Amino acid sequence: MNVKQEPGSPAREPRRRAGRPRSVVLDRELIAQAALKLVTTGGYASLTMSGVAKSLSVSPSALYNHVESKQELMQWIQEIVMDGVDSTVFETLPLAEALMAWAVTYRDVLAGHAPLIPLIAVLPVSGSPHTLEMYEKVAAGFARAGWESAQIVPAIVAIESFIFGSALDVTAPLDIFDPGPNAGKIPKFESALAAQRASGQPSADAAFNTGLRAIVGGLVGSGDRRH
């Protein structure tokens, strides 16, 4: 999935005079990596143009020679993040299993980047060749399983919607459903909550497993979508 740097092209480093502390020669790759490191270290609240500039020992305005806006910078991050989704499974597994394996890596990858989710949900894929390749593999998986053409995109988007929502859910506090001062007024929900808690599994994980099985089963299980 990850595209490695080709060892054939030596990526010639611009030589730097020694002895003098100097600022880095900026480019897209460098800025994107610095931004990603910042996010990984301090979360999205720490992702500021100033912060990125500082981590590169450069003035904030210097960044604008290479990136149009913070929004574009976030799209660069999004591409790197999406690169972590494994869609090779569609080449080796039957559709239902492939979808489940794909969804698991997809959710895990997004869970650490929740602020990107509203962006990804809305971002045209045209700018991200790798994301398009992912869709190609997923679509090919559906086609190979005999799906009717017109049903494929809705099915993909449906599962993706579930994945996005589930990834948001991962970031919720464990006690999100605690009724607080309203305890006792909502008996049915409280007993359901207590029973779920007794299982020991975080509700986000239980929900993801339950929902994934349900939606994939509901989509792939019934045969009325084949032509």
Next chain:
Amino acid sequence: MNVKQEPGSPAREPRRRAGRPRSVVLDRELIAQAALKLVTTGGYASLTMSGVAKSLSVSPSALYNHVESKQELMQWIQEIVMDGVDSTVFETLPLAEALMAWAVTYRDVLAGHAPLIPLIAVLPVSGSPHTLEMYEKVAAGFARAGWESAQIVPAIVAIESFIFGSALDVTAPLDIFDPGPNAGKIPKFESALAAQRASGQPSADAAFNTGLRAIVGGLVGSGDRRH
């Protein structure tokens, strides 16, 4: 669903001397409504403390006598928005149909408030009695259908995750999947896309219908979750 103002309590207006233009007497209700109107008119980009203050003819700092932060103000909006979700259907319809009707109103209500979604996904429900009541009705619907206690919360959260993701999806541009310069390189996906487009239905709607049927069918259809 909406809690009406009780006509018994006359909500005595503080009398205002006539002739002099004066600023409003602030309270939570007034601020929340002003904020909601601002959002409805100009979207979430226009929701600023200054903007709310201006619409109330008051200085921005005055708001902080009534609300702790912009975050809290957004929670007030969230409560009003969630009040639009119809969960009475669980009292009248069989579980599967109730879930689908509930999901439809839920997604429609959220679609106009996408920036709230990451907030709602993470917000403890304890602060919002109405939301808790919603969960009680949904849980009661599952219980009435004979569901095992421990399975109910995961099922609810799973459907909610799908709804959240689908609501985000509504705000995506219609041509989000346009391959742009990569046209031709992803044949399987492109033909699936063309076939879907030919149906005339926006892909977000098609995906929501497809996915909702699948997840509800996958959850409620198979009988192995009853005790």
Next chain:
DNA sequence: ACCTGAACACCGTTCAAGT
């Protein structure tokens, strides 16, 4: 008790000036 106005500590972004 509650409002004003000034101030603070930030944002993202632009732009003339330098090299």
Next chain:
DNA sequence: ACCTGAACACCGTTCAAGT
């Protein structure tokens, strides 16, 4: 071509001062 430093137009929030 690309970086710096100053500046701009905002943010949310705090706080002394007034009534």
